[in-house]
């Protein structure tokens with residue numbers, strides 16, 4: 041009987057690289073609780089997100105490498121996740137919100153709210169604690185998408201978010217009078233957005249996604265002044281990706297020092313409902329090209345698919361109402377890529393400065 | 400976490416700068432995390448601008464005509480944008496370009512990177 045040592049196990053696991061963080065899982069501190077009993081080795085791999093795009097791959101590599109150690113007969117791995125906090129938030133009841141991600145678009149109607157809702161539910165389906173804030177003061181649509189209207193209640197001075205499809209959500213649409221939505225302007229809008237973020241009983245969240253109004257503007261400024269955003273995601277269609285209007289939104293993120301987590305192309309191609317064949321839409325692929333040129337991660341492309349709208353209109357995002365559809369899979373992949381970018385953002389801390397050297 | 404880690408936000412194995420130095424108004428010097436050193440003249444950087452005025456957004460076709468730029472073109476200021484790029488204020492007033500580190504590395508004019516020239 042050959043004795044297996046903890047150091048040997050760790051050495052083997054040092055060969056497993058996290059492709060997103062570009063470092064091995066041992067020095068990243070992912071490996072915990074190594075237990076060895078005769079030929080049986082057990083340990084835990086704690087990832088930075090339950091929505092990890094390479095969870096299976098890491099697990100398989102780890103298993104294979106440890107099995108190669110002489111004397112090892114059996115390996116059992118417990119895969120867990122702990123989302124790291126990226127925020128420095130003073131606001132008391134946002135303290136337990138670990139990451140805030142704003143979703144923007146250059147213009148209206150590109151499917152930003154649909155994408156945001158589906159991504160939020162996707163992350164929750166992977167086991168994350170998720171919140172969704174509809175900060176669209178012009179056309180709040182999350183209550184419809186999530187199938188829950190009506191006013192919110194207040195408990196202990198905090199607005200109680202609604203809960204559906206596994207996520208907590210809050211909408212500017214809840215500040216309505218009767219069936220008339222309120223129209224916000226200037227300082228009132230600022231205060232309302234701030235309130236819908238800060239005065240809400242979010243509790244503990246791994247990700248809080250924010251559906252921004254289209255374009256650039258005051259709501260974004262309110263957000264960056266109120267909380268530290270982990271980053272921003274940009275949704276565009278093949279028709280508007282190359283336009284100045286999309287670039288403006290990207291620049292707004294940049295100018296306010298919000299890290300761009302990635303670009304998503306929506307209504308990218310058409311999936312034929314008869315044969316599942318892919319019909320390309322003119323200009324499709326522009327977001328991918330643009331992201332390559334700008335050095336921004338590309339998170340994925342979503343087809344134009346009637347079922348997406350139908351399910352949204354019925355109040356249940358397609359990822360949960362048709363979980364086995366190809367489109368649901370696409371959304372979930374995108375959510376995982378986004379989660380990976382959030383993890384990367386959490387790891388790249390130290391800031392560069394430009395040193396001026398007179399000559 | 401024992402030491403700070405510099406993840407590369409651009410994945411694809413492009414290194415990030417370790418140090419950024421602006422040498423007067425003439426040159427920008429970048430020491431990369433892999434040790435490589437790049438020295439760019441500001442006039443050259445101006446020709447590399449990727450903004451919507453200088454490069455067509457969808458096709459990436461260059462619209463800027465290098466020979467139309469002033470002979471003397473200096474760098475007035477360089478600032479870090481987010482975690483992946485620089486913004487440069489040029490003496491011709493242009494400053495709309497975002498210089499992604501990835502692009503800067505590709506555009507390194509040194510002999511190793513540009514054996515053809």
Ligand SMILES: Nc1ncnc2c1ncn2[C@@H]1O[C@H](COP(=O)(O)OP(=O)(O)OP(=O)(O)O)[C@@H](O)[C@H]1O
Pocket residue numbers: 145147148149150151152153154155176179181254306307342343344345346348349350352353
């Ligand atoms: N991939 C898709 N395929 C088909 N229909 C879609 C897709 N994505 C969104 N839609 C539909 O397009 C319409 C606009 O979507 P959505 O409301 O999400 O856009 P938005 O960018 O949030 O718009 P607004 O600017 O009004 O807030 C909705 O009817 C939605 O159901």
Ligand SMILES: [Mg+2]
Pocket residue numbers: 152153154176179181251
């Ligand atoms: Mg919307």
Ligand SMILES: [Zn+2]
Pocket residue numbers: 448449450451452453454493495496
């Ligand atoms: Zn330019």
Ligand SMILES: [Zn+2]
Pocket residue numbers: 435436437507508509510511512513
């Ligand atoms: Zn070089």
